[in-house]
Amino acid sequence: MPPAKRETITALAGGVGASKLLLGLHEVIDPRDLTVIVNTGDDITLHGLKISPDLDIVTYTLAGIVDEAKGWGYRDETFHALTRLAAFGRINWFNLGDRDLATHIHRSAMLAEGKSLSDAAESIRVALGVKTSILPMCDESVPTMIDTAEGELHFQEYLVKRRAEPVVRRIRFDGADKARPAKGVLEAIRDADRILICPSNPLISIGPILAVPGIREALRARKERVVAVCPIVGGKSLKGPSDKMLAELGYEPSALGVAKLYVDFSGTFVIDSADKEQANDIRKLGMKVEVVPTVMATRAQKRELARSLVTLKM
């Protein structure tokens, strides 16, 4: 049998939820055949340091240094600097570990030296020995702002400080209209054999990526090659507040509800076996549907889902 042709894969990703799948992909294909386009709407500047949570989660995960229990930050991390920052009256609701701080300091120093966010992501990826390409969605700052009953909050204030409790009225990607896809992003969508939408929050992880002018259009042009993995299983988020946010914004918190958000650019929709009764309704939208186990509690489940995705016929 001749060796299978090696496929290149491009994945759109948020943070913790996406990283489980990326870790599985990283183990079932050659990491160099994978490119990840990462949400940077979660980015925030704190204490003068530019923090890119999703870029770091993806990079740390693929580098094998992430704290797997938490899904973010370094394993066996210390938080001495954060304790002292709090003593200076600085905010401490956003966790910054001592090792992790070096990433933010390095990134901020590179930006201050005139380098781009892409340059910083690349420098960090290389230093941590990750072979997969990791691209920010754009180099511009496009903070996700959440309009709530308590007023408009930066996404991190909403998620971390207020624990996603305020009712969401509207989501705004501030400055997205003036942003451009980062170097390599459109090419990675155009040239990949397969494009995966990771099981991330459709509104605030995948949504910001889609809001960068040109990216949604590029995906539409490759629709038959786009496979989206539903982050809602049995009406609940696999991770984070997707279900609550969907409901508060008038979307159906179900596989079908997410499928409707992706139908214009995703040819194939992957749902969990628990939602198989929704398969026909999703097919009626014009999508192919794959029903596989999508819950990834173990390393084996991550690999298994990854294998399903890289082998499914489109």
Added chain:
Amino acid sequence: MPPAKRETITALAGGVGASKLLLGLHEVIDPRDLTVIVNTGDDITLHGLKISPDLDIVTYTLAGIVDEAKGWGYRDETFHALTRLAAFGRINWFNLGDRDLATHIHRSAMLAEGKSLSDAAESIRVALGVKTSILPMCDESVPTMIDTAEGELHFQEYLVKRRAEPVVRRIRFDGADKARPAKGVLEAIRDADRILICPSNPLISIGPILAVPGIREALRARKERVVAVCPIVGGKSLKGPSDKMLAELGYEPSALGVAKLYVDFSGTFVIDSADKEQANDIRKLGMKVEVVPTVMATRAQKRELARSLVTLKM
């Protein structure tokens, strides 16, 4: 007997050497009666962070959190961030502990918000519970540049990276001519009952303070109240490369040599018992001379020298 009138004391200080005496003073007088004017010529921006080594050494020492063995930084410090910064290819010859980083991040963030170095020093002092006033010599950046046989180096490059090995040809306080004494500095010199010049390097710890326009003149106007403690004992520095630098720049590396540098503004010169044979030559310069033990290896010796200084007749 009526209570002794409480004197106010202003001290000019560098880092480690000065802090020994300041710790003694802090224990023999009310800390609120002491004001310290600190050298900021050693300041350096690394990784985008503004680092003020002497301000921090003085503040940490008086806060009781300093690593006494090293003389700088936090006690029981970790260096996880520095290790990671090195992995990103950033310089790591300048030690930055994890707790210590919070100070630099806080200071840099305050400066970026438009606050002054004085504001940052005050914020750090208050947060660390220090009652003594700690003033930078000026708010402007006045880096000490060392012209050597290897070219001009920032003072920290010369001292820390190159371990004070290159031969010094000239010292330049870059931008000093455009600097102004920080808020409170001239008042602290004008109003103090006693002004102490700590046993710091005369060239690169006290020298930068004297180079800020107005400070040397203010000291001259209070000459009878100025008491300088000689940092050279038996022809050797108590700490650091003072002796070597003095010799390389053509000054005599002795108590008499330092006295000549201070004679225009210091009425009293304090030398160690080891140098008592130089007392007469120093008196011939027009200074009063006090001969006391100035080596401060123990806490008791720090207090003892401090007590000598606050009680000596001027």
